[in-house]
Each structure stands twice: as structure tokens, then as C-alpha cells.
Amino acid sequence: MTSARWRTSTYSGSNGGSCVEVADNMPGVVLVRDTKDRDGGALLFNPGSWQSFVNLAKRIGPLG
Template sequence: MHQFDLSNAQWHASSYSNGDGGNCVEVTDTVPGLVPVRDSKLGTDGPVLTFPSRTWTHFLGLLRG
């Protein structure tokens, strides 16, 4: 398992997240070739899932239909 320093990462909230701090999925592009994803409801130091960029792009394509 790889560890990445995401302490200075710029996180971007999903466009589907609501404005009151709930239901917020965030991603960052600070790790080349990978897409770290977190749930901001769990706090900024909560768990982060990391996906290969290609897998994340495919996933988004499936969501868009």
C-alpha cells in the first residue's frame, strides 16, 4: 500500500454536493496518474480512496451514460 502526502492538496467538491456540508465527495489531482477521493463528512483527515486515473475516467463515463 502506498502512502501519499495529501496535506497540502487542493480538494474539489463534486458538482452534485449540496451547499450545507453534507453529501460531499471531493477529489484532488495532486498525485500523477491517480485520483484520490474522500468524503468530507468524515473530516479532512478521514480515509481516502485512490483510483487509477483511467479507472476514474471510465467510472465517470458510466455515470454520465
Template sequence: MGRCIEVAINLPGIVAVRDSKEQAGPVLTFAPAAWSAFTAAATDGVLARTV
């Protein structure tokens, strides 16, 4: 099963994330600074991967 997310960075003051296969499902929202910190940590390999 594929894991797909959509990230909307074009909304004022928030970053919205959802499962692209469940478009009517829940949406997680983050402050832009928090999302930036998360993606930087993921890119740098700081986050532990779990399955």
C-alpha cells in the same frame, strides 16, 4: 444529511476521493483511467443508483 465528496485530480498518477466532512478519515485512490471510466459510466446513466 448532505453527501459531499472531494476529488483531487491534481496528484501525479492517482485520483484521490474523500468525504469532505471527514477530512481526517480514509481516502480512496484510483488510477486516472479507472476514475475516468467511472465518471463516464455515471454520466451516461450506466450505473444503478442505490440508497
């Protein structure tokens, strides 16, 4: 994970809460972590599964 280039989700607010970072610069893997606990680990997805999640999230829209 040392080569991961993290970016903050565009849906993350500027209030410091509910933020997610994604690293999708590595072949065959997408990493997701909580910006409030960057050392707490990351979820690992294959690119196809991640894209399916993103597509579903876009169809559903923001919650709350």
C-alpha cells in the same frame, strides 16, 4: 496527500450532506474523500479507472 488540491464535486448539494471531494492534481493518482470526514482517509484510483467511473456516472445520472 499533503500536495492534494481538493475540490468539491459539482453534484454535491449545499445542504452539507452527500458531499465528495476529489484531488486529481497529482500524476498517476486520483483521490476521493468524504467532506463530512476529511480526516477519515481517501480512496485512491488510477486516472483511467476514475475516468471510467465518471463516464458511467454521467450516463446513469444523479440517483435519488
